[in-house]
Amino acid sequence: MINFSTMSISQPANERELLLRAQSLAGFSLGELAGHANKIIPNNLNRSKGWIGKLIEMYLGASAGNKPEPDFTAIGVELKTIPIDNYGRPLQTTFVCVAQLTGNSGITWEASYVRYKLTRVLWIPVEGQREIPLSQRRIGNPILWSPDATELLQLKSDWEELMDLIVLGKVTSITASYGEVLQLRPKAANNLAVTTAIDDLGKIINTIPLGFYLKKTFTSKLLSSNFFI
DNA sequence: GTGTGATCATCG
DNA sequence: CGATGATCACAC
Numbered sequence: 001m002i003n004f005s006t007m008s009i010s011q012p013a014n015e016r017e018l019l020l021r022a023q024s025l026a027g028f029s030l031g032e033l034a035g036h037a038n039k040i041i042p043n044n045l046n047r048s049k050g051w052i053g054k055l056i057e058m059y060l061g062a063s064a065g066n067k068p069e070p071d072f073t074a075i076g077v078e079l080k081t082i083p084i085d086n087y088g089r090p091l092q093t094t095f096v097c098v099a100q101l102t103g104n105s106g107i108t109w110e111a112s113y114v115r116y117k118l119t120r121v122l123w124i125p126v127e128g129q130r131e132i133p134l135s136q137r138r139i140g141n142p143i144l145w146s147p148d149a150t151e152l153l154q155l156k157s158d159w160e161e162l163m164d165l166i167v168l169g170k171v172t173s174i175t176a177s178y179g180e181v182l183q184l185r186p187k188a189a190n191n192l193a194v195t196t197a198i199d200d201l202g203k204i205i206n207t208i209p210l211g212f213y214l215k216k217t218f219t220s221k222l223l224s225s226n227f228f229i
Numbered sequence: 230g231t232g233t234g235a236t237c238a239t240c241g
Numbered sequence: 242c243g244a245t246g247a248t249c250a251c252a253c
């Protein structure tokens with residue numbers, strides 16, 4: 001493992017450096033990483049849902065903070081930790097970004113945040129079974145990924161279908177079952193959270209904020225088909 | 230509230 | 242038992 005201090009870690013200068021850094025973490029447990037960084041390990045993730053992501057971000061020198069940009073802004077790479085089972089299959093869907101529910105006239109897939117976020121992603125698989133104590137869960141081999149032509153088409157058509165629902169004022173009838181590989185689900189502090197959207201008459205309404213998520217079938221394929229690269 | 234990091238937990 | 246809907250923490 002690279003001898004990181006617990007303080008600030010420089011951003012990787014390029015993809016190769018980032019990948020090497022990520023590869024150096026593979027095989028270590030969360031307990032080892034947390035201990036090395038003098039971080040306290042929570043008993044579970046119930047009240048620390050983003051904890052693993054933040055820990056890995058720190059080790060890799062991610063920089064975007066809570067700005068709507070790729071984590072490694074300078075080199076245009078987004079970081080995603082993804083919980084996996086014994087067979088390397090995802091245990092959860094993957095959050096991509098929040099969905100703008102107003103002001104979408106004229107927006108195209110090419111100019112969308114979903115496209116922007118998913119152009120280049122560094123996936124870090126992490127053992128995610130709840131039976132494994134957090135400190136014993138191990139980091140897997142990273143995968144530097146860009147969507148291939150097929151994946152791009154799947155994402156684009158789902159995005160267009162979902163955006164049509166938003167633009168046409170059908171927001172309140174959206175469920176997570178729309179979309180083959182991409183879905184819209186609540187993304188909020190709780191179900192009292194509110195944002196603005198438009199109804200089918202074009203009037204402003206209040207509704208729960210939604211986010212785009214990648215379904216497990218999609219991430220499962222990309223993880224398995226890129227594993228041996 | 231919005232956006233980051235996500236996973237929890239209930240229900241069919 | 243998995244997917245959908247709900248939720249947690251934090252920065253600003």
